[in-house]
Amino acid sequence: MTEYIALLRGVNVGGITVRSAELKALFESMGFASVRTVLASGNVAFEQVEADDDGRAETSAALKERIERALGERFGYEAWIVLLTRAELARVVEAFPFDAERAGWHPYVLFGSDAAHLAELAAASSDLDEADDVVRAGEGVLYWHNRRERGVDSAFAKVAAKARYKPTTTNRNLRTLAKLLP
Template identity: 40%
Template sequence: METFAVLLRGINVGGINIKMAELKECLASLPVKQVKTLLASGNVVLNSELSLAELKSRIESALAERFNYQAWVVILTAQRVTELVEACPYPADSAEQHSYVTLASDAEALSRLVEEAKQFEGEMTLLGPEALAWLAPVGGTLDAPMSKLTARAVYKSTTTTRNLRTLIKLKEACAQLRG
């Protein structure tokens, strides 16, 4: 049994509203155990014996059927969440800037994103084939060039972005499930 972090793209924004209790109920109908939602933005930890690829496919199908939208998720093992949090060189909290990690279910898409992002000034660090850390000024996240780049349609099906603080919470929740 493996512990996973499941990150949904684009819920509770843009007209796709899913209550966390309904999300938990939907996912609990799959071959998973100990489903726990975090925050109200599509962050879930759970245990499953399915492979990562099979779990992704099953979750996206279940969400599309239950909530009638094109569902995209990025799934990481608990171990990988821990590694990414520990690899991030930026602080979780700062008065001047926020630390973000863009996660990808497709390494090729993240590679294209990194190439496009090289045109911007500002710090970013590739954490692995599925993760890119970057900084945005406090109060200016939505206007940050990286934020606008990751919002482009070409990246919708393969990436999602989380604040580093959220990844730390996911790491802690995964550790609790693994017990």
Template identity: 45%
Template structure:
């Protein structure tokens, strides 16, 4: 049995609203155990004998069917999430800056983000092949070129961004 973190893209923004209790109830119908939802922003932890890609496909299909929206998720094994959190070079709490981690289902998109960041002289740190850490001044995230890049429609099926504090909480939930 493997512990997983499932990160939904675009939940509780842009008119797509899913209550945590409804999200948890949906996942409890899947071949998973120990389902927890966190922070009302599309974060689920669970355990399963499914392979990562099987859980991704089943999660997306179930979300689409139940909630009627174009659902996309990034799924990570808990051990991978731990490596990402531990490897992030930024502090989780800073009075002037937000620390973000963009998660990727496709390593090619991560490489594309790194090329883009280099072209605009933005600091982005790869965390393995499935994540990249970056920062934005508080109050400026929506104006960030990195945020705009990762929100392009062509990336919606394989990226999502969380702040580092959220990832720390999700990781803790996979361990409890």
């Protein structure tokens, strides 16, 4: 079995309500094992059987597409997820380049499905006031450290929240990601 993590984008905000119990039930109905949700922001850890009845393994891309389709049908929205293996998520968490325990700061990871959008966001971070926001590119992610006092009013938060990035990015606190790993 392969352990996966699915990070749903845009749930429990903007009128899209996905309750954790219903989310867990959906994943179990799709044949996944050891399903657990973390917090109410669309985080699911689960195990996938390596092969189907014909002995063929489902690719990550096909698995992602199948989950997005099921989410859309069940909850009535255009679903988009980040799908990672547990090992991939562990590498992302381990590579966080800032002091995650720094008092007064939020440690975030910004995931994206569009490399060009991540590159644009990384380029936009070059002019930031490092007293409020620091951003570093990682493998398929941006690591973001944000001063709590500024929060969603910080320069980078405003850039990352632009409508053009919403369909391709999702952000998670490093502490949430760590809870998905045990």
